[in-house]
Amino acid sequence: MTVIEEIPYSRAVPSALGGWINRNAPVLCVFAAIFAGWELAVRTLGIPDFILPSPSTIVIKIVLSWQLLLWNAFVTLQEILLGFGLSVAVAIPLAIAVVYSGIFERVAFPFMVSLQTIPKVALAPILVMWLGYGIMPKVMVAFLISFFPIVINSVIGMRSAEKEMIYLVQSMGAGELTTFIKIRLPKALPSIFGGLKVGMGQAVVGATVGEFIAAENGLGYLQLISQVRLDTPLLFAAVVVLSILGVLLFNIVGLVERLALPWSRVATQSE
Amino acid sequence: MIRDDRSALAAKPSGAGVPIMLRNVSKRYRAARGGEVQALGEIDLSVGAGEFVSIVGPSGCGKSTLLMLIAGLIPPTTGVIEVDTRAVKGAVDNIAIVFQRDVLLDWRTVLGNVLLPVEIKKLDPSTHRLKARELLRSVGLAEFEEKYPAELSGGMRQRAAICRALVQDPGLLLMDEPFGALDALTREQMNLDLQRMWLRDRNTVLFITHSIEEAVLLSDRVVVMSSRPGCIADIVMNDLPRPRGAHTRSEAGFLEHVERIRRHFLALGVLSET
Numbered sequence: 001m002t003v004i005e006e007i008p009y010s011r012a013v014p015s016a017l018g019g020w021i022n023r024n025a026p027v028l029c030v031f032a033a034i035f036a037g038w039e040l041a042v043r044t045l046g047i048p049d050f051i052l053p054s055p056s057t058i059v060i061k062i063v064l065s066w067q068l069l070l071w072n073a074f075v076t077l078q079e080i081l082l083g084f085g086l087s088v089a090v091a092i093p094l095a096i097a098v099v100y101s102g103i104f105e106r107v108a109f110p111f112m113v114s115l116q117t118i119p120k121v122a123l124a125p126i127l128v129m130w131l132g133y134g135i136m137p138k139v140m141v142a143f144l145i146s147f148f149p150i151v152i153n154s155v156i157g158m159r160s161a162e163k164e165m166i167y168l169v170q171s172m173g174a175g176e177l178t179t180f181i182k183i184r185l186p187k188a189l190p191s192i193f194g195g196l197k198v199g200m201g202q203a204v205v206g207a208t209v210g211e212f213i214a215a216e217n218g219l220g221y222l223q224l225i226s227q228v229r230l231d232t233p234l235l236f237a238a239v240v241v242l243s244i245l246g247v248l249l250f251n252i253v254g255l256v257e258r259l260a261l262p263w264s265r266v267a268t269q270s271e
Numbered sequence: 272m273i274r275d276d277r278s279a280l281a282a283k284p285s286g287a288g289v290p291i292m293l294r295n296v297s298k299r300y301r302a303a304r305g306g307e308v309q310a311l312g313e314i315d316l317s318v319g320a321g322e323f324v325s326i327v328g329p330s331g332c333g334k335s336t337l338l339m340l341i342a343g344l345i346p347p348t349t350g351v352i353e354v355d356t357r358a359v360k361g362a363v364d365n366i367a368i369v370f371q372r373d374v375l376l377d378w379r380t381v382l383g384n385v386l387l388p389v390e391i392k393k394l395d396p397s398t399h400r401l402k403a404r405e406l407l408r409s410v411g412l413a414e415f416e417e418k419y420p421a422e423l424s425g426g427m428r429q430r431a432a433i434c435r436a437l438v439q440d441p442g443l444l445l446m447d448e449p450f451g452a453l454d455a456l457t458r459e460q461m462n463l464d465l466q467r468m469w470l471r472d473r474n475t476v477l478f479i480t481h482s483i484e485e486a487v488l489l490s491d492r493v494v495v496m497s498s499r500p501g502c503i504a505d506i507v508m509n510d511l512p513r514p515r516g517a518h519t520r521s522e523a524g525f526l527e528h529v530e531r532i533r534r535h536f537l538a539l540g541v542l543s544e545t
Contacts, residue, residue, distance in 0.1 A: 164370040171342050171368050172391040172439075182391065186378045263378045263419045 053233040061233040062240060068222070069241050075218040077245060079135055079207040080200075083142025087150050087199055090143075092192070095154030099184070100176075112151065120145040121209050128214040138210030138218070145206035146199035153195025157188030190264050193257040200253050204246045219245075288321030288475035289355035289365060289442035291341060296350030297500070298336050310336045312500035314350070320442075321473040325486035326494045327532060329541040333501030334479045338445050341477065342366055355442060363443075367436035371448040373428040375420040381407065381431050382416040388439045399438060406434040410464060426457035430464070437468065444476045451481065459517075462488055466514060483536075487528045488515055495535045504535050 021028065035055045041047070042054035049057060062069060097104040123144060127137040161183050169179050211220025219238050226234040258265060298311040311333040318324050326334050339345045341352055343363040352359040354366065367388070375384045382403060389399040407413055410430040420428055429449060436444060449465075450458045466489060469476055480486050486493045487509060495505040511524050519525050536542040 162372065162374055164372055165374045165376070167339070167342075167344055168368060168370070168374055169387075169391060170344055171362055171366060172388045173362050173364060174391045178391060182387070183376070186376070189378070261378065263421070 050230045050232045053236055057233050058236045058240060061237045065234065065237065069219075069237060072217055072219045072222045072238075073241050073245055075135075076207050076211065076220065076242070079138040079210065079218065080142055080203045080245075080249065082135070082139040083206055084146055084200055084203040086139065086143045087147040087203065088196070091147055091150035091195075091199075092154055095151050095158060096180075098151075098155050099158040109155065112148070116148045116152075120206070124210055124213045127210075133214050133216060137214065138207050141210040142203040142206030146203040149198040149202060150192070150195040153191045153198075154188060157191025157195075158184050160191065161187045189261055193253070193261070196253050197250060197257075200249050201246060204242070204249065208242060287440055287442055288319075288473050290320045290353075291316075291318040291443065291475065291477070292351075292353040292356075293317070293341070294351045296337075296340060296347045296352055298333065298340060298345070299348045309500035311340075312502040314501070314503060316494065316503065318475055318477065321475055322492065323469055323476045323478065323490050324492045324494060325478045325480055325490040326496060327480055327483055327486045328496030328501065329498045329536070329539070330481075332496045332498035334496060335447055337501070338368070338447050338477065338479060341443075342368055342445055365441060366443040366445060367439055367441035369429075369432055369436050369444070369446045369449045371451045373420075373425075373432040375428055375431060375435075377420055380417050380419060381412060381423070384420065384431055385435045385438050387435060392439060394439065403434065403438045406437055407431070409468070410434060426453055426461065429453060429461065433465070433468075437472065437474075440472070441474055444474045446476065446478045448479055448481060450485070458485070463516060465489065470514060483529050483532045484520065487511075487525055487532070488519060493528070493532060495532055497535075497539050498541070504539065505532075507531055 039054045039056060042052060042057075053061070094104075094108075098109045099105070120141065124137065124141045127140050131137040131140060165183055165187070166179060169183055174182065207218070208220040211218040212224060215221035215224075219242050223235055223238045226232070226238065293314050293316045296311065296314045297309070299307045299309050302308050314337065326337065328334050336345070340347050341354065341359065341363075343352075343354075343359045343361050354363050375381075376387065379387070382400075385403040385407060386396075386399065388394075389396060389403070404413070404416065407416055410433070412427060412430060412434070415423060415427065415431075420431070423431065429452075433449070450461050453461060462485060478486070478489060487507075490509055493507040493509060494503055495507065496502065497504040507528055509524075509528055511519055511522065533542065537544065
């Protein structure tokens with residue numbers, strides 16, 4: 001009689017956090033190495049804080065001025081969400097119009113695509129001139145810059161339904177509205193979410209750039225002030241908070257996508 | 272052996288199938304760079320209720336166009352089409368289509384896909400739900416009801432697509448090369464499955480295929496088409512006993528029909544022996 005001993009491939013980590021650490025171990029190691037090298041370099045070479053603060057200095061700065069950062073992050077978040085929301089509200093109906101209306105397809109869509117070549121950031125000073133120093137110019141820059149990826153991805157998605165799919169539901173007696181609800185829209189959702197993810201990232205850029213040009217608060221404004229005062233640790237702290245904000249917003253869109261499209265994960269896993 | 276069309280129809284047990292009639296039907300498309308393309312010449316064809324008719328022909332002979340015309344999805348340039356003795360104007364009720372691509376909706380489960388026509392036609396959900404599950408069980412997909420199409424193999428997906436067509440009890444089943452994308456072995460099994468379901472339900476079936484053997488195995492009649500413009504070159508009657516199976520393929524009658532159809536394609540220049 002033989003005794004079969006089970007040998008585990010790796011030590012099982014039971015908790016969800018443990019699982020996350022296990023999966024992302026290589027990335028975490030790379031980050032740890034970079035920050036350790038940075039810290040070491042700043043200390044051994046005696047680089048002054050106003051040129052390059054060490055990671056620990058930045059962390060301390062974030063902890064000490066968390067109220068200032070949080071307040072300004074809240075302002076920027078508002079601009080991002082308003083700009084992004086406006087983008088979605090305009091882009092999706094416009095995409096439907098492009099897919100269904102010949103005039104929109106032949107005139108409006110090429111016009112929009114050619115407009116896309118304008119660097120939207122370059123329009124920011126004009127918007128400030130027109131809309132003043134309030135929240136509006138930042139919202140508009142965030143809107144302009146996040147609008148195009150959403151509308152273009154939505155149009156591509158809504159056009160992606162196969163001819164046979166459309167024939168199939170038409171043969172069942174479906175009208176245009178039913179075809180849209182049952183086929184075109186669900187078929188377009190993965191592509192639309194792709195556009196929303198890019199658009200969200202762009203909205204963060206738009207709001208920040210808007211604040212660079214003219215603002216009285218917000219993370220971009222905080223950066224400008226810190227730069228003028230040579231408060232480099234605060235400058236870096238603002239970058240960190242801005243990055244966290246961007247990652248959070250991107251992941252929220254990703255989470256909504258996973259909840260809305262459970263089948264999409266199945267499709268990518270089996271390929 | 273030549274048999275009178277009518278007597279063949281009279282001998283059929285009654286079922287869900289509806290008759291089809293095409294008179295002088297032709298279709299011209301406007302070409303992209305001006306001019307017109309004659310996709311389909313004058314077609315006269317009648318199919319009896321519950322009959323299984325295959326259409327074989329070279330690529331571009333307008334087979335698929337013919338199917339779309341009968342489904343009422345595109346209008347004919349000339350002629351009259353009747354399904355169930357009513358002239359076709361717009362999408363026809365009481366039919367179902369199966370394409371070469373299964374076109375299952377990725378975002379619906381297998382059961383959800385099968386129930387799509389029930390939702391769109393606003394049929395009674397509870398009785399059709401039972402019917403859908405029964406159909407899925409009959410093709411061995413009972414355990415896959417709640418799976419998404421991406422988790423299924425090609426043959427399983429096409430089976431689900433056929434269940435989706437049959438759930439509405441269609442009087443007429445239009446199939447456009449339904450097994451063309453499957454491997455040879457799966458295809459043979461699907462042929463037998465389709466025959467079994469047809470013998471049970473007796474829908475009228477119009478079956479388009481590139482495979483002469485498949486057409487002869489399944490059909491009561493095989494319509495041979497020539498191309499540009501698509502016309503009927505011959506209609507082969509086939510009364511080999513049913514149910515047919517692997518053994519049928521070696522029978523003299525089977526081989527005779529296959530040979531006769533192949534000779535047409537040789538004569539039309541679709542096949543060449545040199």
